[in-house]
Amino acid sequence: MSVINFEFRNEVLKHNASLSYCYQCSTCSGGCPVALITEGKYNPRKIIEEAILGLQEKLVNEQDPNPWLCSTCQKCVELCPQKVELTEIFTLIKNQCFEKGKFPEAFSAQGQAVLEFGIAIPYSKAIISRREKLGLPSINTAPVEEIQTLLKETKFDKNITRGGD
Amino acid sequence: MSEEEKKEENVRVGIFVCHCGSNIGGLIDCHKLAEESKELPFVAHAEDNLYTCSETGLAAIKKAIEEHNLNRVVVASCTPRTHEPLFRECISEAGLNPYLFNFVNIRDQCTWVHMKHAQEAYDKAKDLIKMGAAKAVKLEPLEMIMVNITPAAMVIGGGVAGMSAALSLSRQGFKTYLVEKEDKLGGRLNSLYKLFPYDIDASEFIGNIISNVQNAKNLEILTSSQVINIEGFVGNFEVEVEHNGTINTFEIGAIIVAVGSSILDPTGLFGYDGNKRITQFELESKLKNNKINQKDIIMIQCVGSRIEERPYCSSVCCMTALKNALNIKDQNPEAHITILFRDLYTPGTEYEEYYRKAREQGVLFVKYDPEKMPVIEETQVKVFNEYINTEMTIPYDLLVLSTPLVANDDNKELAQMLKVPLEANKFFLEAHVKLRPNDFATDGVYIGGSAKWPVDITESISQGYAAASRASTILSHDTIEVEGATSCLPEYNKSLCTGCEVCVKVCPFNAIIKNEDDEIEIIEALCKGCGVCAATCTNQALVIRHFTDDQIMSEIFAYGGE
Amino acid sequence: MSYDLFLGCVIPARLPYLEASARKVFEKLGIILKDVDGFSCCPDPTGIELIDHKTWLALGARNLSLCNNNGGVISFCSGCVETLKGVNYFINKDITVKKEVNKYLQKVGKVYEGNTAVKHFAEVLYENLDKVKETVEKPLEGFKVAVHYGCHYLRPSEIIEWDDPFEPVTVDEIVEALGAESVDYDLKLECCGNPLDKSDKDLSLQMIDNKLDAIQKAGANCVVVVCPACYQQYEFNQRELNKKNGTEYNLPIFYLSELVALAFGFKPQELGLNFHRVRPNALFENVGFKV
CATH class of the missing domain: 3.40.50 (Rossmann fold)
Incomplete structure (x- = not known):
């Protein structure tokens, strides 16, 4: 039994008003490659309906369907006859999952690296020497302190350090 | 021979x-x-x-x-x-x-x-x-039969369809009588608040039409009046109208039926109580008079329609619900409005756009399955949402039921007077849904508005004009020819007639009477030559011109030999 | 012609040979790519954006604030391009977003107005298609190329504003300009599955399996990609799939810049093709491509 949650619904609508235009025609699910291979277990239309109804519990806590299975291929966005910006809405939901610490661990590793080095993949010794052999210049990436200042401002540092599932 | x-x-x-x-x-x-x-x-x-x-x-x-x-x-x-x-x-x-x-x-x-x-x-x-x-x-x-035409029309019903028809006919110069059983013109529009899709004020809109009707030349308004008897045929009707106990008879060439429809009494449906659980129509009266202060409002569509007992779609309720939802949102943007629907019917680009506007304003739509009807509790509705395969609850402090338009109770009497048929749901039945949508099979009688089928105001007006236009094809002539291939009782067959009156009973057009001389008489202007009488006549006294026994047998013999 | 060069993370720090081929191609075309100091992660539109949209905006806007080339900024990576174009899109769409982002940037003494043009390297190649054709020294005859556009090169079209999201032509035309044949195949516009690697490895593998299967059935002898995520998905998973499912995938995966460089006459050795897991040597032999 789910109870309609107008507050959460309005929060999503405020973030992305295109949500309201969905009339559940299923064009998104029909074109979704992940819905195809999971035989509908992952279903973008369902996530949108749950967002329309403000079912925060299902979306964020139960993650049914699992929003992390979206491959971000953006086909649904292009196909939607009502121009609902599905991926942006999914991003909002996943951002909420992140704030609650409910996200796949792999995202944590990437985030930690950015927080620590300013880049997602630090340059290893082997790569530096390979770059030299290929005649490539050395790269001066962002000053780490500056990136950390910025991430502190957006509170990313706290959320990422707490970790995911 | x-x-x-x-x-x-x-x-x-x-x-x-x-x-x-x-x-x-x-x-x-x-x-x-x-x-x-x-x-x-x-x-x-x-x-x-x-x-x-x-x-x-x-x-x-x-x-x-x-x-x-x-x-x-x-x-x-x-x-x-x-x-x-x-x-x-x-x-x-x-x-x-x-x-x-x-x-x-x-x-x-x-x-x-x-x-x-x-x-x-x-x-x-x-x-x-x-x-x-x-x-x-x-x-x-x-020979074709010539019939004289009385250049006067009577429109029965003073709602928006009837008024549109009456205005159109009177402006074409025909004497027109507009009969309304209530004491004022306007019909259902008098109780409405605003009209979709442009949110026009209903009172102002109908007020303008009423004043046009009141100021029209050639147009006589008969309010608090009721048609009680109709005799005659195309071009030559005699209509008796009762007004405050007095009966007047009018000579009429063509009649337009625009009696509209009624709203289903929702007693016993979805906990209707006229207070916290009301109809769209009642909501509209409230909107007209007060602000709606309730915060959680649920509307349920198809209440008492598209069910076994009443299988039709009432066609106006979806747009009405959208309109009232938007009107509430207008008064109170914070209101939560949920529309429980089976299918949304918003045809045409403007109505579709109106539906989109309602979604844009935050009206929430939840589809329900008629196999799993919403359950109404004191402060919440339980509904199974098949889109996500989940039972859910929605709180309410006002529940609004979208009940269908139904045929008027007294349609049957009027239909009998006019000798026209009703369909299964007791709405008036036109001659042909596509070829003659505003005619009756009976010549000289026309139909427009929701007396025929639930239609919205735009469509009522169109149909009012359509019926007027059809009536004017008769009224604009001094005489008209009607089909000569009718039933007849030839002189040489009169001795065969036993006066059993079976033909009188079976004639679908009431074209056969027993006259003052106690003889069977065919009113040729009413006869359509359908042949039911001749086929039924026990002594084969009646003959259908152009389809005589001799003519038909000649065809059969030509095919199969004597 | 000159652009600021945004390298991102994956190509320079994991696949530098792709960078080498791209730099060589642009140098040969006389298009100047200017290295800029101080870039961070773009950040990843299939990673950081999904967990924290505002952080994604802030870091992306900071990167863009470092660009000052009139030609705008170019990247070899579809992900970086989507992020940078996306940041522009959100900042210009909603003034409150712009204000919020600049409030963050102010803390590090930067400001971004949303005016830096962003281009994918294939976009620039396509704009110089005639020059590319003229520069071809060794046409890629016999190369039957399955073009994999990838998602973020095309979509969302409202942000990318480049090729058609469902009927793209640009990479096909570049490939054909090199003398190779672009082979049509089922699932051509489907996702490679790389982003799912973070949440469901099996699904991710299944998606690339389906793609490779369709490509093989269509008779292609190699694949070309324009995104390092797609590149890794195709390159790194063939052996794993063969082990797991008994398939026999052995398709060389080229970065578009590598194909262009080969056609321009660069040697496989100087392009670092030896770093590929599926070596293209057999292909070169089969089609008689002299290296």
């Missing part, structure tokens, strides 16, 4: 086989059909034409009548429904009585239905032509 035979000797039949482009000629050999027809009895001429209905084709008929001295014409082509009047007129212009024409349908009944069987189609066409030629031999000249 000998007299008959002698008559037949002078008969000269002309047969014209039409290719109808490739419709007929593409499948079967029309030239061969025409050539073979030349062998049939009394046939003096036969030819085939690419289009017999074209100017060339019609000229060929006229030329053949003159050259071959023809006195019967058979055209084998498409269908009499569309083309018989044309050919009748053609032979009439060539000096023959129009009833000496016989139509043989070899397109619809042969090359279309048997399009995959060319040989069988050919054989059938050949038989039909043989039969048609045999009947043509027996045809007799008939």
Whole structure:
């Protein structure tokens, strides 16, 4: 039994008003490659309906369907006859999952690296020497302190350090 | 018989086989059909034409009548429904009585239905032509019946459809009577708040129309009045109208039915109590008079419609719900409005846009499954959401039920007076849903607005105008001709009639009466020549002109032999 | 012609040979790519954006604020391009977003107005298609190329504003300009599955399996990609799939810049093709491509 949650619904609508235009025609699910291979277990239309109804519990806590299975291929966005910006809405939901610490661990590793080095993949010794052999210049990436200042401002540092599932 | 035979000797039949482009000629050999027809009895001429209905084709008929001295014409082509009047007129212009024409349908009944069987189609066409030629031999000249027209109209019902019809007729210069049973004009619009899709104020809108009606020339308004009896036929109706106990009789040429519809009484449905759980119509009255202060509002669509007992879609409720939802949002943007629906019906670009606007304003739509009806509890509704396969609850402090428009209780009496039929849901039934949507099968009586079927205001007005336009095709003439191929009780058959009155009872047009001399009399202007009376007559006293026993038997004999 | 060069993370720090081929191609075309100091992660539109949209915006805007080339900024990576174009899109769409982002940037002494043009390297190649054709020294005859556009090169079209999201032509035309044949195949516009690697490895593998299967059935002898995520998905998973499912995938995966460089006459050795897991040597031999 789910109870309609107008507050959460309005929060999503405020973030992305295109949500309201969905009339559940299923064009998104029909074109979704992940819905195809999971035989509908992952279903973008369902996530949108749950967002329309403000079912925060299902979306964020139960993650049914699992929003992390979206491959971000953006086909649904292009196909939607009502121009609902599905991926942006999914991003909002996943951002909420992140704030609650409910996200796949792999995202944590990437985030930690950015927080620590300013880049997602630090340059290893082997790569530096390979770059030299290929005649490539050395790269001066962002000053780490500056990136950390910025991430502190957006509170990313706290959320990422707490970790995911 | 000998007299008959002698008559037949002078008969000269002309047969014209039409290719109808490739419709007929593409499948079967029309030239061969025409050539073979030349062998049939009394046939003096036969030819085939690419289009017999074209100017060339019609000229060929006229030329053949003159050259071959023809006195019967058979055209084998498409269908009499569309083309018989044309050919009748053609032979009439060539000096023959129009009833000496016989139509043989070899397109619809042969090359279309048997399009995959060319040989069988050919054989059938050949038989039909043989039969048609045999009947043509027996045809007799008939006269069209002339009827005088009283140039006055009566519109029954003073709602938006009736007023539109009355205004249209009076502006065309016809004396028009507008009969309304309530004490004021306007009908349902008097209780509405705003009108979709442009949120026009209903009172202002209907006020303008009423004032136009009141100021119209030639237009007499009869409020608090009721039609109690109707006699006569097209062009010559006598209508009795009762007003405060007095009865007045009006001479009327054409009648328009615009009595509208009623709203279903929702007692017993979804916990209706007229207070916390009300109808859309009641909500609209509240909106008109007060602000709606409730925060959680649920509307349920298809309450008492699209069910076994009342299987139709009332067509106006979806847009009404959207409109009222938007009006509430207008008054109180914070209100949570949820519409529980089965299917949303918002046809056309403007209504579709209105639906989009409602979603944009935050109106929430939840689809319910009629197999799992929403359950109404004191402060919440439980509904199964099949989109996510989940039962969910939605709180409410106002529940609004979208109940359908239903036929008026007194439709039956009016239908009997007018001799027109009602359909299964007791709405008035038009002559043909596509070909004659605002006519009745009875001549001189027309229909518009939601008396026929639930329609919105735009459609009511259109239909009001349509009915007026149809009525004016009669009223604009001093006299009209009606079909001459009617039922009759010939002098020589009068002794056969036992006066059993079965024919009076079976006639669907009330065209047969027993007159003051206690004799069966056919009111020819009312008769449609349908033949039910003759088929029922126990002593075969009644004869249908143009479809006499002799004519029909000649066709059967031509096909199967005597 | 000159652009600021945004390298991102994956190509320079994991697949530098792709960078080498791209730099060589642009140098040969006379298009100047200017290295800029101080870039961070773009950040990843299939990673950081999904967990924290505002952080994604802030870092992306900071990167863009470092660009000052009139020609705008170019990247070899579809992900970086989507992020940078996306940041522009959101900042210009909603003034409150712009204000919020600049509030963050102010803390590090930067400001971004949303005016830096962003281009994918294939976009620039396509704009110089005639020059590319003229520069071809060794046409890629016999190369039957399955073009994999990838998602973020095309979509969302409202942000990318480049090729058609469902009927793209640009990469096909570049490939054909090199003398190779672009082979049509089922699932051509489907996702490679790389982003799912973070949440469901099996699904991710299934998606690339389906793609490779369709490509093989269509008779292609190699694949070309324009995104390092797609590149890794195709390159790194063939052996794993063969082990797991008994398939026999052995398709060389080229970065578009590598194909262009080969056609321009660069040697496989100087392009670092030896770093590929599926070596293209057999292909070169089969089609008679002299290296």
